[in-house]
Amino acid sequence: MNLTITPEEREALLADVRETISAALERRPPEYQRGPALEKAVREGNSALTKPCGAFVTIHKGKDLRGCIGRLIASDSLEKTVRIMAGEAAFGDPRFSPLSRTEWPACTIEISALSPMEPCSDPASVRVGLHGLYLVHRGQSGVLLPQVPVEQGWDLDKYLDYICVKAGLPPHSYDAPGAQLYTFTAAVFGEEPAQ
DSSP, X not given: OOOOOOHHHHHHHHHHHHHHHXXXXXXXXXXXXXXXXXXXXXXXTOSGGGSBOEEEEEEXXXXXXXXXXXXXXXXXXXXXXXXXXXXXXXXXOTTSOOOOTTTGGGEEEEEEEEOOOXXXXXXXXXXXXXXXXXXXXXXXXXXXXXXXXXXXXOOHHHHHHHHHHHTTOOTTGGGSTTOEEEEEOEEEEEOOOOO
């Protein structure tokens, strides 16, 4: 991935997610904080936070997924994309009810900042744990982040079949005429789960 995200930028993005969700739960405007060096880099456009970048925000409650929403491609800055996706992951993921104030302290956050998509003409070239997948076929689409097959213990065949299932298609649809398979990488970072 061309985008290098420094430890300070990663901390700032994680803090932005926390602040975005906390402010929404407390019904107040968010108050984002930056250290002086990072603030200067952002102002001068020398920070990864200012670069257009797709991103996903994932919320876990314990080991369970609690919300995950993202944009594969974004014209907005990484900082803005992450802030928007934080609210969507907490309150707009259709698989879950909106996050409540009582459960929020038990949640942890993960951010995936995405590289640009690249067409994948050879599915055997996909590397589990490195490549995320995006499949488009017959008006259906699905995406899986690079960390998903590792978390699920999938090999390459299962990973390729599950991207089809995620898109609402039969297994092996990635090889069908007209199917478009893309790969991408991600800088993935997050909070440590509470012990």
